[in-house]
Structure formats: structure tokens, C-alpha cells
Amino acid sequence: MSSKSAKRRNRRIVGGVVAAVVVGGVALAVVNRDDGGGDAQPAAAENITPSARGFLEPPALADRVSAGELPPIDERIPSEPFVVGPGVLLEEEHLDWEDGRYGGTLEFAAMGASGFVNIVGTTVLRSPGQTTEESAPNVVSGFEVDDDYTTFSFTLRDGLRWSDGEPVTTEDVRFTLEDVYGDPEADRPAPSWLYTAGDPSKSLANLEVHDELSFTLTFDESYGQFVADLNSWIPSYAELIKPAHYLKQFHAAHADATELAALVEESGRGDWQTLLDYRDVPHWEVGEPRALGMPTLNAWVLDESGENLTRYVRNPYFWHVDASGHQLPYIDEIVVNRVVDSDALTNAMLAGQVSLASGGEVALNNMPVLKQNAERSGFRVFTTGSFNNPLQLFLNRDYEWTEAGSQWQAVISDPQQRFHRAIAAAIDDEAINDAVYFGLYGDLDPSWRSFDPAQAGALLDELGMTLGSNGMRTYPDGSPFSLGITYPVGSSDVNPVAELLRSQLAEVGIRVELTSLEESLFNQRKETNQVMASLMINDGPGWASGISEDYLPNHKGPWAPEQWQYFLSRGERGRPLEPAMQEFFELHTSRKQVPPQSDEGVRRWEELVGWFKENHAFIPLTGAQVTPTIADVRLRNLPKEGSPVNLDVYIGSPGLWFDQD
Incomplete structure (x- = not known):
């Protein structure tokens, strides 16, 4: 253990129990209760006899247990399960929690395999909603951080198992960091959040394994942001803890050479590195056919992935339970039906073929017809907040930066930001909100910008x-x-x-040319710095908590992509930093030193927000986004109407259940 361990004066937190976590002497959290609360459903209502440990065997698994295909529930649940209840999966004020009942199929319609429905709940730490203030151990049972935010110690849950029944141990962590990310032959760089301060030019986390369940990660510099990364579903557990027993068959350092060569040939992947990359499925793509057979810690396991539908079935080893003894998830399976376009998606909703839909799947302009047909189709329609900002306008500071005499550079590099300020002042946010969003989006915060076409013309x-x-x-x-x-x-x-932007900017004499592209082509142009300006959403509501950092200069709409490359490469490529961008990266780097929602983290974040506003890194077009949602009237444990929580983040929650009464 690092010598820094002597500095620890933290309280160990145990998932599903205890009540506080102190990180580096700073109180960050109130952890989930173990009383479950809510209106618990008695076991008798489901005719299930509790096990010796008080758990209820899901009826969908009972036959497999009787046939000897599965161990009984007491042997599948860790010694310290994660106990859910009020304020655990979502903040208590946003969700009236009820212990549920087993059964049912959750139906979705989507234009892809939709792995997104299965990423919630499996973070290393767990904070409800879009915050990192309330951190509970989730995949792990214990978690400590030293005072200078360099050493992070973990204890995996004793008895935690992959979906195929194999134990989760520190070998899964060692294999991930040393044999996947740390082996040059594997050619698999680690994700940026596992490097010191989230900077790939710095050192990778140093792993020290203590026994089968406990390990330590140490960084060379203070890295309080790591607490947020451990809470975030964006990296999820899958970038730190991989099923070694499964992936070793595709790794030359572990597999029999003859058997591996046969697998490579059978797959047509060319070499073992490509095969390993193919079989190690990112958590965003857990619905793709290549994920079939890959062990997971998710609540549901991929069972079928074809041209017309994707099916997930319950993970018999999922470690979340409620206070009544139910092993989550409550719902037995998820079915995602493929549709060809948004019209087909809407028709599926109207036909009652969708249990739950939110976010981009439900357009605001379809809400009137959905509400008119809600009773007939057996669903209700409501709105929540969002994890996304609405569309933003990004002006690329680095466009044409290598072209001598570029007139774009002459206006975009103006030290007084007059071009940025003029464009911002020319955009009428209320008109956009009324015309496109039915006036439902929030009012634009005037500290970001104000509509003033006269000022735009003068600038x-x-x-x-x-x-x-x-x-x-x-x-x-x-x-x-x-x-x-x-x-x-x-x-x-x-x-x-x-x-609307085109017509509004024309009012102050700005000619606009619009180009819409398929996403892959847009990304190609973005990566080659061929985008002058762009429209994109981003994860603004998740920035303060550290869950997302897509404000960075090339993460959504590109606003300084070549200076981002310069920063990443420490000056080896890209555009040398302008003074304002040097200040931005200093603020961004400084923020990573402390937990985002500690007092100091909040102060540093406010400094960065001030920079965004002053320098117009992106130009908001309206106020806060509203997310329309449809849900089967029988679904329980959904966020309340008007909750600021984006249902997209909760849409695959293992806490959802169907009330059949």
C-alpha cells in the first residue's frame, strides 16, 4: 500500500449500508439507506417463500434452479448486496419509491440495437440522478480516498459474480489495466479517465492488488475528478473491470496459440488484437450481436440480437435487492423492436407497442397526438428535464488557421470577441423556443447572452x-x-x-449556408477541421457534477479542435494555444484536482463557467431543455413529472416494475 495510506482518516463506506463518505477530509455524500422504505409488497402477494437469507427467488428463474441449472438465490447474491430504496437510484424528491413485484416485458422501439437501455446501475460508485454528491459503493463494497486525492482504495463485493456465474475478482482489474491497456502488443490504449488528471499524456493509474477482492489505484498528481468518473455511467464499470476469464481466450498472452489462431480465422478478424477489440464490447454497444456471450454485470443480459429485434433477459446474478427481499431487476426481459424511421417509431407508440420512450425518441411536436391517443394506447405522457443542453451553436476558432491571410481568422481571433458577441446578440431565443419547442423550454439565462440585434449590427x-x-x-x-x-x-x-438561425442572422446581414450530413461524414469533417460552425447538443446539466466533460473543444461541436490537439500532444501537433485557450486549459486542469462537488470543486467550476460565458465557447440558442416521455400506465418507480432528471439516464433502471392490479 502506498505510504500515503497513513494519511487516511476516511470512513469506509459499505454498499447498501452506512451513511456517509469523507473524501480527503471533505464530506461528499450521504449514502443510501438500508431500510428500503417505501410501500413494500409482501412476499405472500407473489406466493414466493423467502430463502434462508430472506431473498425472493424470481419466478422466471425458479425452473432453472429446480433443474440444477442455476444455484439457489442465496448462493447468487453477494454477502453484502446493494440495497435499493428511497433516494438510492434517484433523489427521493424526484421518485416515490415502491418495492415492486416480479414479471413482465419492457418493450422499446428504436432505430438501432439500443444498448443504452442497459447501462444504468452498473457504475463503480453510485450517486442518484445527475450528481456525484451522494456516492455509495456499487460494484465495490468499500471505497476510500486519501487526503490529497492520489490514492483510491477499493474492495469488490464478496460473492459478486458475472452473469455466467464466475466470480468477480481483482484478476479482472489486473487483466484490464495490465494485459489490455498496459500490453503494447494488445494495442489498446486506456480511456483518458484512467490517466493522471484524465490526461493521456500523463501516467496511467498505478495498480496494486492486495488480495482477491481489494486493490488500490494511485495517480502521480491530485485527481479528485476521479470520484466523478467512478460515479459516471459514461465510462461505467466496464472500462475498469473486464471479464478476464472470457477475454483471455482472445489474448495471446493467455490463450493456447493453436486455439487462438483458429478463433481468429473463424472470425475473419485478421489478428488476435482485432479479435480482442471486437469481443470486448463497449458498454454503449451491449445490444450488438458481437456482445452475445460476453459476461456482464448489467441487470439484463443480451439473449438475442437480430435484424428485427434485440432481446435482453434478467441477469440471475445481479447484486441489487430491495428491502422486501426481491432481487432486481423486477422486469424479466427487455425487447427492443427495430424500426426504420421516426414515423415508424411514433406509429409503434400509438399502437401500444412501446412500454417506455423518452428523449430523442419522442419529438415535442408529436406530443399533442400522443396525448390524444394516450388512454386508448394505454400510456401516459409527461415531461422531465434533460441530461442534455438543447442545440448550441459552435464557432470554430481554428478553422483555416493554417491559411495565410484567412479572413475567417481575422474576425474569429478578434481579442474583443466582437464576432462571437455579434452572433450571440443576433439570435432570438424566445422565437426559437416558441416556434420549435412550443414555448416549453426554459428562459435563457441572460448571463450567457441577450438578444439585441442593434448591438449585433454595431459590433x-x-x-x-x-x-x-x-x-x-x-x-x-x-x-x-x-x-x-x-x-x-x-x-x-x-x-x-x-x-430559424439562417433567417435571424440574415436580419443583421449575415449570410448563412446550411449543410446537413450523416453523422459519420460530419465526424470525418470535424476530425479534419473542415467545419466552420456547427449545431449540436451537449451534456451541460452533467458538467457541474463531473459526470460529463463534453464541453471540451472537440467533443461535440468543434470550437477549438486544433488547440485541443496541441494540448493533448503537449505541443507535438495542432495549433499553439492562444492566451485565452491557455487560460481555459489551466482552469480545466485545475478543476480535476478536487472532487467536482466539493466546496472547492464548485468554486473552480464556477470559474470555468465564467470563462465559457466571457469567451463564447458555445452559444446557447434557448433555455433549458424539456424531455417528453411516454410510459405504460402500469409502470412504477418512474421519475415524477417535471423532475429535472432526464429519463434517458433512468430508462434502463432495474427498479422499474409493472403494477398488474
Whole structure:
């Protein structure tokens, strides 16, 4: 153990029990209760006899247990299960928790395999909702952090098992860090969050294994942000803890050479490295056919993935239980039916073929027809907040940076930010909200920007972007100016918002050219710095908690992609940093030193937000996003209407259940 362990004065936290965690002397959390609370459903109502440990065997698994295909429930649940109840999976004020009942199929319709429905609940630590203030051990049973945020110690749950019944041990962590990320032959770089301060140019976390259940990760510098990464479903557990017993058959250091060569040939992947990468399925893609057979810690296990549907069945070894003794998930299976387009998706909802849909699947402009048909189709329609900001406008500071005499660079690099400020002032947020979002989106915070077309015109005049005879502005050298806005084809709001932007900017003399692209082509142009300006959503509500960092210069719409490359490569490639960008990266790096929602973390985040506003890293078009949702009227343990929590984040919750009464 690191010598820094002597500094620890933290209280060990145990999943499903205890009540507080202290990280580096800073109180971060109130952990989940073990009383379960809520209106527990008695076992007798389901005719299930409790086991010796007080657990209820899911009826869907009883025949397999009787046939000897599965161990009884007492042998499948860890010695310290994660106990769910009020305030555990979501903050108590956003969810009226009820212990549920077993049974049913949750039906979705999607235009892909939709692995997203199965990523909730399997983070290393667990904070309810979109915060990292209330951290409970989840995959682990114990967690400690030293005072300078460099040493993080973990204890895996005793008896935790993969979905195929194999034990989860520190060998799964060692294999991940040393044989996958740490083996040059494997050619698999680690995700950025496992490097010191989240910076791949710095050292990878140093692993020290103590026994089969406990291990320590140590970083060279203070890295309080790591607490948020451990809570985030974006990396999930799967980037730190991989099923070694399964993946070793695809790794040359462990597999029999003859058997591995046969697997490579059978797969047509060319070499073992490519095969390993193919079989080690990222958690975003757990619905893809290649995930079949891969052990998981998710609540549901992929059982079928075909052209028309994806099916998941309950994981018999899932370690969450409620206070009544139910092993979660309550629902036996999830079925995702493939549809060809958004119209087919809406028709499936109207036909009562969808149990739950939210986010991009339910367009606001479809809400009237959905509400009209809700009773007939057996669902209810309501709205919640979102994990996403609505569409933002990104102006690329690095576009044409290598072109001598670039007029774009002449206006976008203005130290007074007059072009950014003019574009921001020319956009009427209320008109966009009313026309596209039925006035349901929130009011725009004026500290970000205010609609003022007169000010926009004056700023453009100061820049020398004068109006020509056609009423459109020129570059300062008199050459024609046109703002090219490129965006990926996606949500139903992007085209009407883009058209409104075009007409609003034309009012101050800015000609706009719109280009919509398939996502893959958009990403190609983004990576080659061919995007002048763009429209994209981002994860703004998740930034303060550290769950997401897609404010970075090339993570969504590119706003300084070449300076991002310079920062990542420590000056080996990309564009040298402008003074303002140097300040940005200093603020961003400083923030990572402490837990995001500690007092100091909040202060540093507010500094970074101030930089965003002053430098117009992105330009918000409306206020806070509202997410429409439809849900089967029988579904329980859903967030309350009006909750700020995005249902997309909760849509695969193992706590959902069907009330059959």
C-alpha cells in the first residue's frame, strides 16, 4: 500500500449500508439507506417463500434452479448486496419509491440495437440522478480516498459474480489495466479517465492488488475528478473491470496459440488484437450481436440480437435487492423492436407497442397526438428535464488557421470577441423556443447572452464587416462573407432551428449556408477541421457534477479542435494555444484536482463557467431543455413529472416494475 495510506482518516463506506463518505477530509455524500422504505409488497402477494437469507427467488428463474441449472438465490447474491430504496437510484424528491413485484416485458422501439437501455446501475460508485454528491459503493463494497486525492482504495463485493456465474475478482482489474491497456502488443490504449488528471499524456493509474477482492489505484498528481468518473455511467464499470476469464481466450498472452489462431480465422478478424477489440464490447454497444456471450454485470443480459429485434433477459446474478427481499431487476426481459424511421417509431407508440420512450425518441411536436391517443394506447405522457443542453451553436476558432491571410481568422481571433458577441446578440431565443419547442423550454439565462440585434449590427460594423449592396455583410477586406453551419442529421428539431438561425442572422446581414450530413461524414469533417460552425447538443446539466466533460473543444461541436490537439500532444501537433485557450486549459486542469462537488470543486467550476460565458465557447440558442416521455400506465418507480432528471439516464433502471392490479 502506498505510504500515503497513513494519511487516511476516511470512513469506509459499505454498499447498501452506512451513511456517509469523507473524501480527503471533505464530506461528499450521504449514502443510501438500508431500510428500503417505501410501500413494500409482501412476499405472500407473489406466493414466493423467502430463502434462508430472506431473498425472493424470481419466478422466471425458479425452473432453472429446480433443474440444477442455476444455484439457489442465496448462493447468487453477494454477502453484502446493494440495497435499493428511497433516494438510492434517484433523489427521493424526484421518485416515490415502491418495492415492486416480479414479471413482465419492457418493450422499446428504436432505430438501432439500443444498448443504452442497459447501462444504468452498473457504475463503480453510485450517486442518484445527475450528481456525484451522494456516492455509495456499487460494484465495490468499500471505497476510500486519501487526503490529497492520489490514492483510491477499493474492495469488490464478496460473492459478486458475472452473469455466467464466475466470480468477480481483482484478476479482472489486473487483466484490464495490465494485459489490455498496459500490453503494447494488445494495442489498446486506456480511456483518458484512467490517466493522471484524465490526461493521456500523463501516467496511467498505478495498480496494486492486495488480495482477491481489494486493490488500490494511485495517480502521480491530485485527481479528485476521479470520484466523478467512478460515479459516471459514461465510462461505467466496464472500462475498469473486464471479464478476464472470457477475454483471455482472445489474448495471446493467455490463450493456447493453436486455439487462438483458429478463433481468429473463424472470425475473419485478421489478428488476435482485432479479435480482442471486437469481443470486448463497449458498454454503449451491449445490444450488438458481437456482445452475445460476453459476461456482464448489467441487470439484463443480451439473449438475442437480430435484424428485427434485440432481446435482453434478467441477469440471475445481479447484486441489487430491495428491502422486501426481491432481487432486481423486477422486469424479466427487455425487447427492443427495430424500426426504420421516426414515423415508424411514433406509429409503434400509438399502437401500444412501446412500454417506455423518452428523449430523442419522442419529438415535442408529436406530443399533442400522443396525448390524444394516450388512454386508448394505454400510456401516459409527461415531461422531465434533460441530461442534455438543447442545440448550441459552435464557432470554430481554428478553422483555416493554417491559411495565410484567412479572413475567417481575422474576425474569429478578434481579442474583443466582437464576432462571437455579434452572433450571440443576433439570435432570438424566445422565437426559437416558441416556434420549435412550443414555448416549453426554459428562459435563457441572460448571463450567457441577450438578444439585441442593434448591438449585433454595431459590433459587426466595428469589425469592418460592412453591408454590401445586397444587404449582406462582407469580410473586413471586402470579400463576400458566408457563415457555413454544418450539422449531423438527427433529432427532428435540428432542421427547423437551423432555418430559424439562417433567417435571424440574415436580419443583421449575415449570410448563412446550411449543410446537413450523416453523422459519420460530419465526424470525418470535424476530425479534419473542415467545419466552420456547427449545431449540436451537449451534456451541460452533467458538467457541474463531473459526470460529463463534453464541453471540451472537440467533443461535440468543434470550437477549438486544433488547440485541443496541441494540448493533448503537449505541443507535438495542432495549433499553439492562444492566451485565452491557455487560460481555459489551466482552469480545466485545475478543476480535476478536487472532487467536482466539493466546496472547492464548485468554486473552480464556477470559474470555468465564467470563462465559457466571457469567451463564447458555445452559444446557447434557448433555455433549458424539456424531455417528453411516454410510459405504460402500469409502470412504477418512474421519475415524477417535471423532475429535472432526464429519463434517458433512468430508462434502463432495474427498479422499474409493472403494477398488474
